[in-house]
Amino acid sequence: MTPLIGVVVFPGSNCDRDAMEGVRALGGESTVLWHADATIKGVDAVIVPGGFAHGDYLRPGAIARFSPVMSAIADFAAEGGPVVGICNGFQVLTEAGLLPGALQKNRGLKFLCRTVTLRVDSTDSVLTSALDNGALLRIPINHFEGNYTCAPETLAALRADERVVVRYVGNPNGSMDDIAGICSEGRNVVGLMPHPERACDPLLGSTDGMPLLQSFLAAASGAGVSSRPG
Amino acid sequence: MGGACERARLPVVTFDVLVEVRLRPGIADPQGATIERSLTALGFVGVRDVRVGKAIRFTLDAPDEASARDQVTELCRRLLANPVMEDVDVTVAARSPATP
Numbered sequence: 001m002t003p004l005i006g007v008v009v010f011p012g013s014n015c016d017r018d019a020m021e022g023v024r025a026l027g028g029e030s031t032v033l034w035h036a037d038a039t040i041k042g043v044d045a046v047i048v049p050g051g052f053a054h055g056d057y058l059r060p061g062a063i064a065r066f067s068p069v070m071s072a073i074a075d076f077a078a079e080g081g082p083v084v085g086i087c088n089g090f091q092v093l094t095e096a097g098l099l100p101g102a103l104q105k106n107r108g109l110k111f112l113c114r115t116v117t118l119r120v121d122s123t124d125s126v127l128t129s130a131l132d133n134g135a136l137l138r139i140p141i142n143h144f145e146g147n148y149t150c151a152p153e154t155l156a157a158l159r160a161d162e163r164v165v166v167r168y169v170g171n172p173n174g175s176m177d178d179i180a181g182i183c184s185e186g187r188n189v190v191g192l193m194p195h196p197e198r199a200c201d202p203l204l205g206s207t208d209g210m211p212l213l214q215s216f217l218a219a220a221s222g223a224g225v226s227s228r229p230g
Numbered sequence: 231m232g233g234a235c236e237r238a239r240l241p242v243v244t245f246d247v248l249v250e251v252r253l254r255p256g257i258a259d260p261q262g263a264t265i266e267r268s269l270t271a272l273g274f275v276g277v278r279d280v281r282v283g284k285a286i287r288f289t290l291d292a293p294d295e296a297s298a299r300d301q302v303t304e305l306c307r308r309l310l311a312n313p314v315m316e317d318v319d320v321t322v323a324a325r326s327p328a329t330p
Contacts (some may be wrong), residue, residue: 022287059312066309095312102314104253149257149315178300 003220006033006043008073008089010053010064015086015197019049021091026210028217039070045082046073046221048089050142050195060088060103061095066111071098071208080127082219083189087143090191091182094220099184099191100158101150103143107174108133115206117169118180118194120164125183126219127190130211139194141172146193148175150180158182167193188219242291247299248321257315262276286299286310290322298322 005023009032020030033040035053041047053064070092077083077098085093093099106112118205120128120135131137150158155176158164167180173193181192193216196209237261259281278321292298299322306318 050262058309062309062312094314100314102312104257104315105260107258107260147258151314174260 001221002085002169003028003044003217004031005030005220006040006046007031008033008035009044010035010067010092010215012055013049013051014055014196015088015090017197018084018197019047022200022209022213023217025200026213026217026227028220033069033098035064035067035069038072040069040072040076040115044222045216046076046084047197047216048073048083048085048092049197050089053088053092056088056165059091059095061091061093064157064218065094065096067147068220070082071138077186079191080186080188082216083122084216085129085189085191086195086197087141087146087193090193093189093191094152097181100154101148103112103145103193104147105145105148106143106147106172111143112146112172113140113210114172115140115178115199116172118166119169120165121167122165122183124162125165125190127181127192127196127212127215128165130215130218135211137166137171137194137212138199139208140198140206140211141194142198143193144172146173146175148177148179148193149203161185163187165190165196193223242293243295243298244325245290245292245295246323246325247288247290249286249296249301249302249306250283250321251286251311251316251317252319254315254317270326283316289325295322295324 007019009016023030062155091103118137120131163183165183167178168180183190196212199206199209261282262280269277311318
């Protein structure tokens with residue numbers, strides 16, 4: 001079956017088209033989920049893309065978490081549905097409480113826009129199931145608030161359950177424990193600051209985002225993660 | 231007038247509210263650190279512990295101060311601050327009654 005991926009669009013989202021193109025390149029189908037609609041239209045998986053939802057006013061994701069579509073996404077995630085938040089989408093998911101912790105300003109107080117190296121540290125998630133542990137990926141980052149932080153007990157739990165799915169090799173932003181991406185307890189919700197959808201075409205300098213999105217499409221088809229019900 | 235009667239039955243006080251949002255202790259504050267270095271570089275000796283936060287001001291109509299404080303606590307929790315990395319200081323002050 002061809003999985004149908006919903007890509008959320010808030011006012012200020014700017015990576016929604018890239019995400020849809022990445023899905024298309026891998027043989028999936030996608031549809032836009034407008035933030036003000038309280039439904040995810042029966043999609044098989046949801047991408048919360050990058051950008052500046054609601055202008056990042058107050059804090060990135062702080063306003064977006066109250067958009068009507070977020071309640072539908074929370075219900076979908078609670079049932080085991082695959083959800084990935086990329087960059088601003090990761091910030092939205094932490095503000096919404098679907099993932100623990102928060103993203104603060106980069107340590108060097110600079111907006112970072114460059115390609116970094118990530119190491120896959122857990123393959124038990126909807127975004128990494130098609131990869132090998134220790135795999136190195138070249139993926140772009142593009143953020144000001146990407147410096148992951150959380151309470152010490154939260155970090156201990158993330159480490160104990162191997163919920164840090166990707167780490168930076170050469171920490172660019174000060175993230176605690178080099179964290180670039182984490183997953184939920186159910187391993188069906190993943191948030192990461194780097195942009196796999198921008199590394200899906202040789203013209204863009206890397207295709208290392210493809211196995212990540214491929215994992216996600218497999219999860220959307222119901223074949224990705226063993227812990228997903230049904 | 232009807233409106234005046236309504237107000238007389240349900241007295242409302244207007245409060246000036248100041249919510250100061252700041253990074254929790256232990257959370258790195260690169261803006262504060264940069265400003266501190268700049269002040270030192272400008273020759274201001276003895277400046278320490280610079281922290282950068284946000285100040286959010288608004289007015290709130292509520293029956294009394296306890297109710298106003300409850301509302302402010304709740305709206306800080308739900309929106310104005312992220313408890314993972316931020317603390318708040320709240321100041322609630324009743325406006326003096328308008329002259330008739």
